[in-house]
Amino acid sequence: xxxDDNIDIEEYTLIFKALAHPTRLTIAYNLMFKxxxxxxxxxxxxxxxxxxxSQHLLILxxxxxxxxxRNGNQICYKVENPKVIKILKQLSE
Amino acid sequence: xxxDDNIDIEEYTLIFKALAHPTRLTIAYNLMFKxxxxxxxxxxxxxxxxxxxSQHLLILxxxxxxxxxRNGNQICYKVENPKVIKILKQLSE
DNA sequence: TATAAATATTCTAATATTCGAATATATTAA
DNA sequence: TTAATATATTCGAATATTAGAATATTTATA
Numbered sequence: 001x002x003x004d005d006n007i008d009i010e011e012y013t014l015i016f017k018a019l020a021h022p023t024r025l026t027i028a029y030n031l032m033f034k035x036x037x038x039x040x041x042x043x044x045x046x047x048x049x050x051x052x053x054s055q056h057l058l059i060l061x062x063x064x065x066x067x068x069x070r071n072g073n074q075i076c077y078k079v080e081n082p083k084v085i086k087i088l089k090q091l092s093e
Numbered sequence: 094x095x096x097d098d099n100i101d102i103e104e105y106t107l108i109f110k111a112l113a114h115p116t117r118l119t120i121a122y123n124l125m126f127k128x129x130x131x132x133x134x135x136x137x138x139x140x141x142x143x144x145x146x147s148q149h150l151l152i153l154x155x156x157x158x159x160x161x162x163r164n165g166n167q168i169c170y171k172v173e174n175p176k177v178i179k180i181l182k183q184l185s186e
Numbered sequence: 187t188a189t190a191a192a193t194a195t196t197c198t199a200a201t202a203t204t205c206g207a208a209t210a211t212a213t214t215a216a
Numbered sequence: 217t218t219a220a221t222a223t224a225t226t227c228g229a230a231t232a233t234t235a236g237a238a239t240a241t242t243t244a245t246a
Contacts, residue, residue, distance in 0.1 A: 013114060075224095142237085166191065190246100200234080
């Protein structure tokens with residue numbers, strides 16, 4: 001087996017690591033199909049504390065799975081990375 | 094955000110967890126495009142001890158990322174899971 | 187059967203991840 | 217400016233992951 005790096009293993013490892021948790025995969029998957037951005041609502045719907053959700057969101061941001069921007073009082077999280085979008089799309093096809 | 098489980102979060106979490114390691118992602122990705130099945134060669138090429146490679150292969154098998162069958166003296170590992178194939182294909186497209 | 191080759195398992199120390207409690211920061215509105 | 221709301225950060229205990237050394241198992245062949 002030859003490890004010819006025609007893909008960026010480290011980059012995808014980071015992405016998969018970010019998606020490799022039920023809470024984070026749920027967040028990312030749902031953000032793909034709904035334009036939801038309220039951290040507190042995520043916290044309520046997932047039944048997980050707000051600080052914990054924020055930590056998961058940070059991991060997703062660091063892996064470039066999510067982007068964020070402030071919208072008034074709230075932070076809006078989105079899936080914009082085309083590599084991530086391609087992966088997440090496969091899950092329901 | 095509503096968590097309408099139209100995908101199996103646990104199943105994909107397991108898959109992503111398996112792929113979320115540089116060694117395992119390299120193995121899975123390469124097995125997609127080459128029909129390589131020799132554990133010792135993987136060990137040599139990756140520069141990782143054979144027991145460690147075997148442990149990674151077990152994780153990949155448990156996540157149903159890889160299948161295996163004996164071929165004489167050796168064990169042949171393959172990517173056959175269509176869900177995994179769809180995901181891995183996206184990485185180089 | 188005995189030996190070699192290929193692969194798997196067990197064990198353990200080092201490191202990483204996970205969660206929520208407590209707290210901090212940032213923004214909006216009174 | 218103050219209070220309320222939304223989000224982020226820090227910390228520590230519990231748990232999980234990682235790697236390789238040592239060993240075991242399985243198969244092929246002499």
